[in-house]
Amino acid sequence: METLNSTEPHYIRCVKPNNLLKPAIFENVNIMQQLRCGGVLEAIRISCAGYPTHKTFSEFMNRFGLLAPDILAEPADEQVACEKILKKTGLAGYQVI
Structure with missing residues (x-):
């Protein structure tokens, strides 16, 4: 906890790989829905379009x-x-x- 308290995380995205909460099981539809709702896929689309950063x-x-x-x-x-x-x-x- 000391390490976490000493940092300043911006945002952490957690993806639940399956509804059974068991290791090594990935439900692709469930993961894609979480990524879509979290805005990750839109961020990737914008980045791929060539607008990832602005420079002075x-x-x-x-x-x-x-x-x-x-x-x-x-x-x-x-x-x-x-x-x-x-x-x-x-x-x-x-x-x-």
Whole structure:
């Protein structure tokens, strides 16, 4: 209990694998219903759609600036630099906010 009290868990999802409460028995329909009701499947769908995280402009430049070092050498606003990096890579469908 000391370990649990010393941490700050965000959320723990428990899935009941079967209604008999016996080990090594998995009722797929029951598990899928729990995942659907808990929002897990929707979270996975959104993640697979390509919207898992949001980064600040400085985080983006630190992580992906190596794709366009010439853009980082120019003095510019962080948002403008990020947009230039995205244009240089030829990606489509991104959103800059």
